[in-house]
Amino acid sequence: MSTRNPHLPPHGRAKFITDGGLETTLIFHDGIDLPHFASFDLLKTEEGCAHITAYYERYLELAKNAQAGFILESPTWRANRDWGAKLGYDEAALAEMNHKAIALMTDLRDRYHSAATPCLISGNIGPRGDGYVPSDRMTVNQARAYHAPQIVTFAKAGVDLVSVVTINYPEEAMGIALACRDVDIPCVIAFTVETDGNLPSGETLREAIKMVDDETGAYPAYYMINCAHPDHFRDRLKEHGDWKNRICGVRANASRQSHAELDACEHLDDGDPDELGQLYHDLVDLLPNLAVMGGCCGTDHRHVAAMTKHAFPRLAGSAQ
Template sequence: MIAKYRNNLPQLDDRIFLLDGGLETTLVFHEGVELPLFAAFDLLSTREGEQRLENYFEPYVDIARKSRRGLILETATWRASKAWGEQLGYSESELAEINRRAVALAERIRERHETEDTPMVISGCIGPKGDGYNPSEAPSIEEARAYHQAQIDTFSDTAADLVAALTLNTVEEAIGIVQAAQAAGMPSVISFTTETDGRLPNGISLGEAIRTVDDETGSAPAYFMINCAHPDHFTKVLEPGEDWTRRIRGLRANASRRSHQELDESTTLDAGDPAELGELYAALRERFGHLTLLGGCCGTDARHIKAIDAHCRH
């Protein structure tokens, strides 16, 4: 399989690309799907589960096509790596096959629905080795590179156009992932999560994290993103005109203003207000026009992406 956009990512232009919402929270709270360890990739082990994932993307495809937006198809592989796979009984070869199936699913969607007005980019999704909210056991640079290399190498032999690491909480793991992607010849995207004070869970400022990753990798990431935090948590730390701020191209915000700890302990879904979230995205885009990749994270679904799309018309 040949990656369509790997050498020329269309989302690096100024046009808006949409992403989906919170895959796992949608499946668990809206569709009643049991996801052990919050691992959506497990659905790819059955044809029924695969179809459920395919159905999940339909409303996002519809929104993007009606609005003539680009769409980034993020694979359901956030936890399809060794440490998480082993807990669910997957061997390394089985995990590799799951990652390939995830890309193949995205490829089928692209083949059916992509148009000139709605280019669709396939993103191989990577998650942290440990808990995205707790950096206490995060790997070193060397450990991260060795750990993530297998999943990235698998993506490099598929139609995936890039790899995107979501909900990262340490600079070291981010650097290791970027190095692994460089070794595999894959474009990489780093998405940090922040606490309510706009800092990474280990206390490092967002600006310091982005600058350090760029300094240590020769600015290798295609761009950076922020995910799994409400706009109120990180807007205050973004600095107009700063080089590190301009490196942030994408947002996958939470619908909820709750902290990570509160979300972890909650047994109900806080879906927030889709219209309000759309307004917050529009306000951010007024200040930071380089924020062109717009999606959601925990608690968001197609309603939120539709509202974000509607409010961000320019």
């Protein structure tokens, strides 16, 4: 049996920030060409590794100054078989890049981890298909088999947890949770929602969480919401029910645009960082177990700094 990190939400007392929109930052702020949104591809060169390291260092300094924990999400969202093949990676080369990503996260963890800033390493995975559209849907067992190689690689590399983000239908989430259970690695499921607060596949957050918990024996350590603006899901969180206790993290978009609008947009909509930080302040009242705050598309260190200013003190106070 693996040993669970004592800081891991929801049972650990530490509260965490994490990074923002890695891919949108690299493309729109750093001017880096990123085919297929695959940030892991940068790790093949020293220059690329330096870009990735500098990106995380900025957030780690925020965490250090705020005395917040930090979750190091590896830059491996696209490092699975289908997306890797588009970039010319076979299974062995993908495993090597996933290992390299975790090694980089380990180095950052070793440099920044402290009693005041506990750092967790998360092996980050993404959906097999498009993050916005639930096309080519897999069965639970198909998803379990498909994502197993990346999850096994992360387990061997010594991650604290596996996080899957921008999941848009429940069966893929179920398969990923079961694949994590197979190797005894804690997992986090982050669902994305449309402007109506429902998954792109139509389920409510309440329904999707129940479906995954029922199928997996409630294996996920916790759930998150990502790749949607708080305006898109805030009203859903005003509903009553214990299901909300399972949501411990939010990684919201900077923009209020729908997924379809973002997909067609040729410029970066980075919204209002300070306003987003204030909206996170309000989410603390709606999510009793909120413990992780970060960003998604369009967000950068300014947005996470605003979250740290407006919302994190309330989280930290709840941990006393």
